[in-house]
Amino acid sequence: xxxxxxxxxxxxxVGDEYVLVExxxxxxxxxxxxIMQAMxxxxxLPGSAEEVAAxxxxxxxxxxxxxxxxxxxxxxxxxxxAEGGVVISLARMNRILELDLRxxxxxxxxxxxxxxxxxxxxxxxxxxxxxPSSQAACSIGGNIANNSGGPHTLAYGVxxxxxxxxEVVLDDGRVVWLGGQVPDCAxxxxxxxxxxxxxxxxxxxxxxxxxxxxxxxxxxLLAIFDRMDAATQTVVDITAAGIVPAxxxxxxxxxxxxxxxxxxxxxxxxxxxxxxxxxxxVREFTERGAREVHEICMHHGARQVRVAQDDAExxxxxxxxxxxxxxxxxxxxxxxxxxxxxxxxxxxxxxxQIATISARYHLRIANVFHAGDGxxxxxxxxDMRTPGELDKVIAAGEDILRACVAVxxxxxxxxxxxxxxxxxxxxLFSDADLNAMAxxxxxxxxxxxxxxxxxxxxxxxxxxxxxxxxxxxxGLWI
Amino acid sequence: xxxxxxLLARLxxxxxxxxxxxxxxxxxxxxxxxxxxAHALxxxxxLPGSAAEVAGxVRAAHEANVPLVVRGAGTGLNGGSIxxxxxVMLVLTRMNRILEIDPRxxxxxxxxxxxxxxxxxAxxxxxxxxxxxPGSQSVSxxxxxxxxxxxxxxCLSYGVTGNHVLAMEIALASGGMTWVGGRSVDPPxxxxxxxxxxxxxxxxxxxxVVxxxxxxxxxxxxxxxxxxxxDDASQTVSEIIAAGIVPTxxxxxDGVVMAAVEAAIHxxxxxxxxxxxLIEVEGLPDSLPRxxxxxxxxCRAHTPRMLRTAASEQExxxxxxxxxxxxxxxGRxxxxxxxxxxxxxxxxxxxxxxxxxxxxxxxxLRIGNLFHAGDGxxxxxxxxNPxxxxxxxxxxxxxEEILHACVEAxxxxxxxxxxxxxxxxxxxxMFSDADLLAMQxxxxxxxxxxVMNPGKLLPLGTRPDVTIxxxxxxxxxx
Numbered sequence: 001x002x003x004x005x006x007x008x009x010x011x012x013x014v015g016d017e018y019v020l021v022e023x024x025x026x027x028x029x030x031x032x033x034x035i036m037q038a039m040x041x042x043x044x045l046p047g048s049a050e051e052v053a054a055x056x057x058x059x060x061x062x063x064x065x066x067x068x069x070x071x072x073x074x075x076x077x078x079x080x081x082a083e084g085g086v087v088i089s090l091a092r093m094n095r096i097l098e099l100d101l102r103x104x105x106x107x108x109x110x111x112x113x114x115x116x117x118x119x120x121x122x123x124x125x126x127x128x129x130x131x132p133s134s135q136a137a138c139s140i141g142g143n144i145a146n147n148s149g150g151p152h153t154l155a156y157g158v159x160x161x162x163x164x165x166x167e168v169v170l171d172d173g174r175v176v177w178l179g180g181q182v183p184d185c186a187x188x189x190x191x192x193x194x195x196x197x198x199x200x201x202x203x204x205x206x207x208x209x210x211x212x213x214x215x216x217x218x219x220x221l222l223a224i225f226d227r228m229d230a231a232t233q234t235v236v237d238i239t240a241a242g243i244v245p246a247x248x249x250x251x252x253x254x255x256x257x258x259x260x261x262x263x264x265x266x267x268x269x270x271x272x273x274x275x276x277x278x279x280x281x282v283r284e285f286t287e288r289g290a291r292e293v294h295e296i297c298m299h300h301g302a303r304q305v306r307v308a309q310d311d312a313e314x315x316x317x318x319x320x321x322x323x324x325x326x327x328x329x330x331x332x333x334x335x336x337x338x339x340x341x342x343x344x345x346x347x348x349x350x351x352x353q354i355a356t357i358s359a360r361y362h363l364r365i366a367n368v369f370h371a372g373d374g375x376x377x378x379x380x381x382x383d384m385r386t387p388g389e390l391d392k393v394i395a396a397g398e399d400i401l402r403a404c405v406a407v408x409x410x411x412x413x414x415x416x417x418x419x420x421x422x423x424x425x426x427x428l429f430s431d432a433d434l435n436a437m438a439x440x441x442x443x444x445x446x447x448x449x450x451x452x453x454x455x456x457x458x459x460x461x462x463x464x465x466x467x468x469x470x471x472x473x474x475g476l477w478i
Numbered sequence: 479x480x481x482x483x484x485l486l487a488r489l490x491x492x493x494x495x496x497x498x499x500x501x502x503x504x505x506x507x508x509x510x511x512x513x514x515x516a517h518a519l520x521x522x523x524x525l526p527g528s529a530a531e532v533a534g535x536v537r538a539a540h541e542a543n544v545p546l547v548v549r550g551a552g553t554g555l556n557g558g559s560i561x562x563x564x565x566v567m568l569v570l571t572r573m574n575r576i577l578e579i580d581p582r583x584x585x586x587x588x589x590x591x592x593x594x595x596x597x598x599x600a601x602x603x604x605x606x607x608x609x610x611x612p613g614s615q616s617v618s619x620x621x622x623x624x625x626x627x628x629x630x631x632x633c634l635s636y637g638v639t640g641n642h643v644l645a646m647e648i649a650l651a652s653g654g655m656t657w658v659g660g661r662s663v664d665p666p667x668x669x670x671x672x673x674x675x676x677x678x679x680x681x682x683x684x685x686x687v688v689x690x691x692x693x694x695x696x697x698x699x700x701x702x703x704x705x706x707x708x709d710d711a712s713q714t715v716s717e718i719i720a721a722g723i724v725p726t727x728x729x730x731x732d733g734v735v736m737a738a739v740e741a742a743i744h745x746x747x748x749x750x751x752x753x754x755x756l757i758e759v760e761g762l763p764d765s766l767p768r769x770x771x772x773x774x775x776x777c778r779a780h781t782p783r784m785l786r787t788a789a790s791e792q793e794x795x796x797x798x799x800x801x802x803x804x805x806x807x808x809g810r811x812x813x814x815x816x817x818x819x820x821x822x823x824x825x826x827x828x829x830x831x832x833x834x835x836x837x838x839x840x841x842x843l844r845i846g847n848l849f850h851a852g853d854g855x856x857x858x859x860x861x862x863n864p865x866x867x868x869x870x871x872x873x874x875x876x877x878e879e880i881l882h883a884c885v886e887a888x889x890x891x892x893x894x895x896x897x898x899x900x901x902x903x904x905x906x907x908m909f910s911d912a913d914l915l916a917m918q919x920x921x922x923x924x925x926x927x928x929v930m931n932p933g934k935l936l937p938l939g940t941r942p943d944v945t946i947x948x949x950x951x952x953x954x955x956x
Contacts, residue, residue, distance in 0.1 A: 192672030284765035443923035
């Protein structure tokens, strides 16, 4: 490719100041929230859908990879430019274009920060449901690419359940609408196929989001258990009793230790597991649901069940959970957060297996996760400076994912495939299944220019990508 | 179309000679579905008994380059299963086994020919139910529901078929079987399961479906509210939704339909009222009275003639009987009718309903309305006498004008019946050429030779090549 010609073209499209080419500028974009790195050659920050389309056309003509990026909080390496090329940062496109509360929808640009959507409508009694832990920083475009979830996904579903339509720039620079302003549009559900496609199909330039009405009443309980098994069984029984809490989160002994060392909230250090249960809805439901959850916890021998009496106490109960990841730093210099899913009925068994894997590799694994969804987040603690340790960590992570798949689960609940898990996607899908996906990829991106080397099980090209950094980035979220 | 002996022999070999029909008196049964204004004869009808047989038939048709049309119970309203280009019709009614019900993980695995209501009956033993409840649920099949992304009265709170299908096994045109989706929610990769739902047999043939089952609500309350005018009823719907209340169902029936229903079913509707709303709320027994009170307060602001809450389960079922069997009663009003399906944002409901009345007047046609008001999903029913010369043109034109009014108000051309041949040219009102091209890309990726249900869903740019033959018939569903 003629690099200088491409740079000139891009500058003509977005303006000189929004095309970055110097190493010290583009290095900021070499990494996301994962442990992988690769340098882009050019970073472009377009300000409109038309500019995105023109950038895509120029990059296609120059035959270079195109990697879209939101806030770079992704945990699977989806925004890492594995084959170099042009990174399109959508951070400037951060306007909320329309709020239509009577029809409960918002039209936003992809760079809008997740939390800003809820902030814009909270005073009117609405909220945007998907709440990834990174919600103060991550963008709606990134959430769409990864089909993000969060603690309250248990009751409200993931991103795809809240996106009605998207405006997308395709590989030839054409701008199309997939879906629309009403749910379940006629024709193929391409909006659904686009959500979670990790930048391999096109670039979203506008999204129509579904807003939900704020709940009348919220109740939060914290239950402390002496045995992990009793806690997981409690989760199974809450679900089986037909109660769907808004959130049902679990932390294990190691996590409790980290929280109490790093940012103490008063969990007993000798407890084996803590469950955080939140119920939302009409008063009658939350009151009765809280009572029933309390009973189920006690039935399984909970040492203690605390029910928040007011908002301040509610936030205190959540504080330990929200600060857990940061606190893991008190236990080890590095950690690798995995993301797997199991059917809820298999939760007790998989937690035992994780303990076995931890013992086998002599690696400590801290668990803090969305138990109600069966969405695990085992955090493998390690020290990058110990030679050979990272290999062990990756092997242990793979064993955990294999165990999840073996009980009928999946290799990712909400973080996506990206670079991190493309080698494992074969655990879940047969060649025929992957072939069906490849057909769609090819239909939309015949040259494979959109976010190459992601999602599909191609061999990892750069050896250093797998274990690049000498340091793990500070802010990791789940 | 002349079909080769070789193909016929091959099909007989795959499914057995008894399950291959070619005689005119046998295949004539399959010339039509519930889209009563068109019909076309298939050349061969095949009734496979297993997924492997389906795959064999699909491959044979693909290799012979002969159109392949899939059919469930033939209750579709858009002509989707009419073989307008002749060829092989694949009827899935023999594949009607429920393969598995897993109450702990709340899912069922079924063959495509399972009748919708049979699934709910089987799940009821575990206190569960399958939520999508099209009016045709006592006959329509899960495969057909999946093909058309079917809805129903209770979709207001539970969502349509797409929200309840977790995974499916499909036979591809290129030969071979594959699974899309997974048993755990939102598996990684492109959401091809979502793409298949609503694809109307134009991409692949479904051979097994994993559906989500829901826990039955503890209690239900049903309110019948009668109003002097459609306008009052529409305003009421708009305000209930705006107040943040989501009933499980909110159905409207106008005076035209009500007169027929009351004469046939005696459900206790006020036959001379302008419109009635049937509003149902579900949930915990404790929370229902308060919810009902809020709904009644809104109703009262619009001078209802009558508000009646069903006092017993028997009375509740009778109120529903009037709604569910309402369409059958229409035969009392006219020898034939054309049932339409459009959607509008709920804020525009009063205005579009006025427009529907105007269109009826302009064409001197009687139009009855019986529809899912809570969703903004209209079902204007154009009543007519097929023996009146030139009437069909008028009926089709009036229908077109109604759909156009829906789209102009920000709505869509179909809520739950699908596109089929009936509405494929109207797709242009909603989608730009670029949008449609994006759908074409997916179609070509899965069906490169174009044998899968040709002439459906996507516009050809010409009127459907079918015989228009109005018929009189009883059972139609909404």
